[in-house]
Amino acid sequence: MTPDLFDSIDAARPDEALAEQLADGAVVLRGFALPAQAALLDGLRQVVAQAPLRHMVTPGGFTMSVAMTNCGALGWVSNRRGYRYAPLDPDGTLPWPAMPRDFERLAAEAASRAGFPGFVPDACLVNRYEPGARLALHQDRNERDFDAPIVSVSLGLPAVFLFGGQSRADKAMRVPLVHGDVAVWGGPARLRYHGVMPLKDGEHPLLGRCRINLTFRKAG
Ligand code: MD3
Ligand code: FE
Numbered sequence: 001m002t003p004d005l006f007d008s009i010d011a012a013r014p015d016e017a018l019a020e021q022l023a024d025g026a027v028v029l030r031g032f033a034l035p036a037q038a039a040l041l042d043g044l045r046q047v048v049a050q051a052p053l054r055h056m057v058t059p060g061g062f063t064m065s066v067a068m069t070n071c072g073a074l075g076w077v078s079n080r081r082g083y084r085y086a087p088l089d090p091d092g093t094l095p096w097p098a099m100p101r102d103f104e105r106l107a108a109e110a111a112s113r114a115g116f117p118g119f120v121p122d123a124c125l126v127n128r129y130e131p132g133a134r135l136a137l138h139q140d141r142n143e144r145d146f147d148a149p150i151v152s153v154s155l156g157l158p159a160v161f162l163f164g165g166q167s168r169a170d171k172a173m174r175v176p177l178v179h180g181d182v183a184v185w186g187g188p189a190r191l192r193y194h195g196v197m198p199l200k201d202g203e204h205p206l207l208g209r210c211r212i213n214l215t216f217r218k219a220g
Pocket of ligand 2: 139140194
């Protein structure tokens, strides 16, 4: 194993005791979202009531196993013509719901803690995994500006995250992510390949048989 893997950053400072550096630019903050969990679940309910979760189709014609929706000024959408960020929900043709303040605040605090101050996300992609759902290895490169990090918040059932390298063939490390974990991916980690292993069945006391992942981006 890489020697510095899972080393705590600045463990002497109690407020940073939970930061694990996976690689240059990639930090996991264990349990960082737990104090905000009630507000996050509240916001989530409001978002999915306005913009329902749906299974999008990839340009290759496959229906994704992960169900998605968005909030914020821009939302990630996919169809046969390609992937892009769009200001309107293609299903409702209305703007995406506003990003709840508590979402934006948590994302900015996590980014700052990980060394990316001043993060103002304009897009929050909501991914819902049911048992068996997975996300194949990919890069996130539809955002305009790769200098901004991506912040991801895991809620509900645990998942195994695959964190690969700069090329698809690089061996991926497996990172368990559980309810309340927040990960920040920026700088040299921003374009690394990543994915999520098929979700194992289980029952989460707050979310039931699913995992929700929120990813905050500066897309526009
Ligand atoms: C590492 N979502 O929506 S978030 C995605 O758990 C996505 O739903 C996963 O990948 C999920 O695009 C993983 C963590 C993540 C997001 C972006 C990254 C990890 C990343 C960009 C570069 C490296
Ligand atoms: Fe991704």
